[in-house]
Amino acid sequence: MAFNHYAKIKRILKNEKDWYIKRIDKPTKTKNFKGETLNYNYYYRIYNSNNQPIKYCKFQQLDRLAKILKTESENLPIIN
Numbered sequence: 506m507a508f509n510h511y512a513k514i515k516r517i518l519k520n521e522k523d524w525y526i527k528r529i530d531k532p533t534k535t536k537n538f539k540g541e542t543l544n545y546n547y548y549y550r551i552y553n554s555n556n557q558p559i560k561y562c563k564f565q566q567l568d569r570l571a572k573i574l575k576t577e578s579e580n581l582p583i584i585n
Contacts (some may be wrong), residue, residue: 511573514551514562518574523554525582526567535565549583 518524526549533548549570551562564570571578 509573510561510564511566511569514564514570515573517559517562518551521553521559524551524559525584526551526570527584533565 528547528549530547532544532546534542534544536542543565545565548563548565549567551559553559567578567581567583571581574581
């Protein structure tokens with residue numbers, strides 16, 4: 506079974522009451538399942554109700570997070 510970072514985020518968020526997502530406009534890169542490096546000009550970070558970043562909750566694809574949380578990306582709590 507392959508590791509799924511978004512599934513891990515879902516498990517972490519089950520234990521969080523109030524959380525929100527913030528877009529960070531800094532370059533980042535990640536590897537996909539094929540081992541290819543993908544570059545992004547931004548990333549997303551999830552914060553808890555105390556405005557602290559939640560460990561392991563950094564990601565690049567908002568649509569993938571929405572899909573694993575079984576919602577639409579428009580329904581996610583994103584702040585600017």
